Amino acid sequence: MNSNGNNGDLRIGFYICHCGHNIAGVVDCPAVAQHIAKLPGVVVSRDYKYMCSDPGQELIAQDIREHRLNRVVVASCSPLLHEHTFRNAVAAGGLNPFFFQMVNIREHDSWVHTDVGAATAKAKALAQAAIRRVRFHRALEMTRVPIHPDVLVVGGGITGIHAALTMANGGKKVFLVEREPSIGGHMAKFDKTFPTLDCAACILTPKMSAVRAHENITLWTYSDVVKVEGYVGNYTVTVRRKPRYVKEDLCVGCQECIAACVFKEPKFPDEFNVGLGKRKPIYIPFPQAVPQVVLVDPERCIQVRTGKCKQTCLEACADRQALDFTQKEQLVEIKVGNIILATGFKLFDAKRIPQYGYGLYPNVVTSLELERLVTSSGPTGGEIVLKDGRHPKSVGFILCVGSRDMKTNRWCSRTCCMHSMKLAQLVREHTGADATVFYMDIRAPGKGCEEFYDKSLKEGIQFVRGRVAEVTDWALAPEEEGKLVIRVEDTLAGFVRRIPVDMIVLAVGMEPHADAQEVRRLFNMSCGTEGWFLEKHPKLAPVSTFTDGVFIAGCCQGPKDIPDSIAQAGAAAAEAMALIDKGYIEQEPNTANVMEEHCSGCKSCIPLCPFTAISFDAPSQKARINEALCKGCGTCVAACPSGSIRQNLFEDEEIFGEIEGVLADA
């Protein structure tokens, strides 16, 4: 065999896939196969129902052996989906896998055309191009790059916690970075979880302390990622650690400093209790916070703001000397092989629907606010009270606030039906108040959820089907005076109703974070149109992204409940560990290389490389490309004034062959 892998004569096998009706419905596959069979060098030309199936792959391998094929072309779907499959089939037949070319006649042809004649002609042209191109292919080898075994997890909610613990338990070193001062996320704010009504804190806080105690986990709270460089297996990440004005290693969480603060009473809205409680300028987010370390709010602390405080907190801390008002923001650089993003969601701002009166009527609250009122560790000690201190005798729950709504967010937030029914059950249990749920559809598909809906009905919770028109305080009947009135078209009863209640709970939906786009760019990922991070494949690669080594889990990918978030966390951890345990990353050989004899050393390619893969070799006065860093983008190839950079799989003759093939008569 010569370097082209043949004995001078070309023996090409061509296969066109029907993909069921996906391709064959629009492209006349047998006609394409017959046409290609007549081209010079083509020894075998076949059409087959499913080329990617086992028999389809075996067909290729067998033909290579029987007909001594030295080139293979498959016309089917996108190379993103099955290029690897067919390269493996070619290798199984004993041929170098790069003597293969794939033609996309599904996404590029049958899925976007309806005219059979024209689509078939296009398929022929594309197939001809590949036939002319593949003759110039050379044998290539995949290169192997070692993978850094450490992992970064961004986001310390239940998803991030579970992913971090899974990998740490598997012996991997994990960096867990959380923006807030404590891990725990939204789940830490919940009282009980549906549909089992088990205590959220009882199942979450042990996992939080396990994170803190785990020898394989480095936990950085109050920190965020500011820079990401590198590629799968070898990421360099810069983490910004915001100043807490407290030394984490010295603080023991005794909270003496909080008691001693010059602000005698808590005065400022407390973030953890969504503004329902108060805190001091020096505080701990909540009693079970991890880490158990206080922090100072620089906006509120007199010492940080003016430098002129009595600093009674320092005295209280005494010998421990954990407080440090000179602390500055720190940038820390770490190296990891994989990244898991579990950055979660934000809640819909109910003020965006003014007709529901949030912010206008004090007794209109969000579901999360009620959650804090129900919790025994909340600002009222678990007592459900109105703003004037009375106990509500009737509570209305409005579903789909900022979900399934053409004016705000179109998607279903998936958890609000169940969450509201849970809160309604708790309200009845705690106060005996009447609870009415206003819904469009009850969506309770999770395990045990339909049963939970049944339980809600049996416990006397009322359900009114209809999207609420407005919440108002104008009274028509005497019994409405002093109450909030829900106006709704009851679509089962078929008329408009006015239902007076004491308290209204808005089931606010989930939204991507306000900075989701910046985060997406930072990690070089995609977002769907709604702003959720985009998975590589909605069914087959739900936690992978189009950037290798970057995984997503939990609500940053789309609304989901705790069990689904945990499942994704485990899946992302497994995907990352699969890469780590393999020990190396296989890199496509489509890299560029400098033909040194022609390189003039002009250096014009060096600044153009987006991956800083090109350096200048001073002794030889030539440019040199680091193959491990080259991603095969081709920029330098096009830019080189002397044409002395070549790129594997994109050689000039290959591209010209392809062009000739497209333009030749079909």
Add this chain to the structure above:
Amino acid sequence: MKYSYFPGCSLKGLGRAYEESLLPVMKHLGVELVELDDWNCCGATAYMSVDEAQAAVLAARNLAIAEQTGPQDLLTPCSACYLVLNKTQHNITDFPDIKTAVHRALGTARMTYSGKTNVRHPLDVLVHDVGLDVIKEKVVRPLKGLKVAPYYGCQVVRPYSTFDDDWNPTTMDQLLATLGAEVIHYPLKTKCCGGSLTGTVPEAGLRLTYILLKEAARRGADVVATICPLCQFNLDAYHDQIERRWGPARVPTVYFTQLMGLAFGFPPRQLGLQRNFVPMKELPTERVAG
């Protein structure tokens, strides 16, 4: 500042107090209004529901006159006119068949319309073009102590929320506060007044009017301020029937421009205030003083 002016039929008839107060107030603020030459009825919402294309032709004639004679900003005080002219603009842009019908009809009258006229409401012009600070300077008789329910009605904000929020508009609230009035929380500010139902199906229409008045009274309003001639009429003219059915709800309803005129020091008769069935009592300054 100069605007074309489309009064519409109401402001020449039932709602003449609106024009009587609008013109001096605008003049006082240095806003020049040029009444469209030979304008015609906008068709109101009634014609729209009979034949949209024909209705668009009728309304578009006014838009065409404004485009031709200028200025291209067309001040339209009546809410029904404002809605119909805006809807006509949208219909001409969005529906080719309506566009064709309009062009053909205008063509027979040797007129053209290329879509350049901007339909503007006085509230929009006063708050966004003239500015609240300029208005504040003209206030010589602040409406201190006067509790006003700001009532926008439905047509100015829906379906086209052109210059304010569709559910919770606030431009009139800001304007009234600038005049020194106490603006009460009035959650019915964009609810329907009953429209023409007060005449055709009184039991349905009057009920809506009653709710508006009763709530204004319950919340302690001295007066309801409105921006629409039909709203003003409905809220003002049916008190005897309302009282017979549900009991008294005697709150006067005036145009916001009448309140502006009072704050600028014009005598009530110059502002058409004598036309109200339920008259507005004297300004409460005396009440505060005495």
